[in-house]
Amino acid sequence: MKKKNTVSKKIRVSTTDRIVDVIIVIVMLCILICTAYPMYYVCVASVSSGYAVSAKPGQLFWPEGFNLYAYKLALEHPLIMNGYKNTLIVLFVSLPINLLMTLIAGYFMACENMKFKRIIVIFMMIPMYFSGGLIPGYLNIRDLGLYNSLWALILPGALSIFNAIICRTAIQGIPDSLTESAKLDGASDMTILIKIILPLIKATAAVLLLYYGVGHWNSWFPASIYLNDNAKMPVQNVLRSILTANNDSGLAAGVGGMDDFDEYAHAIKYAAIVISTLPIVCVYPFLQKYFVKGTMVGAVKG
Numbered sequence: 001m002k003k004k005n006t007v008s009k010k011i012r013v014s015t016t017d018r019i020v021d022v023i024i025v026i027v028m029l030c031i032l033i034c035t036a037y038p039m040y041y042v043c044v045a046s047v048s049s050g051y052a053v054s055a056k057p058g059q060l061f062w063p064e065g066f067n068l069y070a071y072k073l074a075l076e077h078p079l080i081m082n083g084y085k086n087t088l089i090v091l092f093v094s095l096p097i098n099l100l101m102t103l104i105a106g107y108f109m110a111c112e113n114m115k116f117k118r119i120i121v122i123f124m125m126i127p128m129y130f131s132g133g134l135i136p137g138y139l140n141i142r143d144l145g146l147y148n149s150l151w152a153l154i155l156p157g158a159l160s161i162f163n164a165i166i167c168r169t170a171i172q173g174i175p176d177s178l179t180e181s182a183k184l185d186g187a188s189d190m191t192i193l194i195k196i197i198l199p200l201i202k203a204t205a206a207v208l209l210l211y212y213g214v215g216h217w218n219s220w221f222p223a224s225i226y227l228n229d230n231a232k233m234p235v236q237n238v239l240r241s242i243l244t245a246n247n248d249s250g251l252a253a254g255v256g257g258m259d260d261f262d263e264y265a266h267a268i269k270y271a272a273i274v275i276s277t278l279p280i281v282c283v284y285p286f287l288q289k290y291f292v293k294g295t296m297v298g299a300v301k302g
Helices: 015-046 050-055 069-076 078-110 117-129 134-143 161-172 176-184 189-200 202-218 221-226 235-244 258-263 265-300
Strands: none
Touching: 015 265, 050 265, 069 078, 069 265, 078 117, 078 161, 078 189, 078 202, 078 235, 078 265, 117 161, 134 221, 161 202, 176 189, 189 202, 202 265, 221 235, 235 265
16 A cells, blocks of 8 residues: 655744734733843842942843852841841741641541531631731730730731632542541541641642742731831841831941942842842742642632
8 A cells, every 4th residue: 555645734824923923922022021131130230249230220231340249248137147037937837837727628628528517618718808907917916925926927827718728629639439448447537638638639738838938938018017026027028128228227237347338238139139039939940840730730620
């Protein structure tokens, strides 16, 4: 038998389609430049000389007078490093609590024959749409003895109902036969949750940890309300104080000679931004492989 010659037909693209494609590419490039250049500028300004940053605000395209002195001044500042320490404490204490609470809430909502489930789920959903307000929240934190404590940044956000719904959807995708066989072998609900369910939804758990971690790392508003001690402020509040200060005298304290700081007053702000952003940027590549899978589980199932 003779083989038929397969002729690949090229799809014809009309002139209108080509014009539309070119316009889309141009628009997307403009958006990319508008979003990427500020980040690029911050990185370039943080490693440039102080005079170059002051002379060309917003117009540096490559490092001028390359040096890392601004990072040295930033890392020597006690408030920045202390803010880093406070943020890490909040993260390492909060994330296990967040994950455990989210797993328990998701497991409860995924169970079919749970008593009073409908009423409890309704009460859980109400705070997702309606909050008690800023003043009642402040009074609640004060009356519980959490005011001016890092626990005020940890306990109020221990559970996100939205994340619990994502976790519930992932748990519902696990065959019931696994949990039923475990119960027949005498396993408790907590044993099933930790030893069976958690390993099977590790992609979703990684995404939830990322959500919680980014939320804690970027959070600054609760600390500005519940904390009045600068030594307990997280790094984002310190960074906000640096960027919104009317003068640089407060930042200059504790970073060496005043003459050096006057020269690097602007560069040190950009260095502080990089320092506060870099850890989250470094974490993303390790969780990227779980991100799509974990979020899609909650997107395709009701």
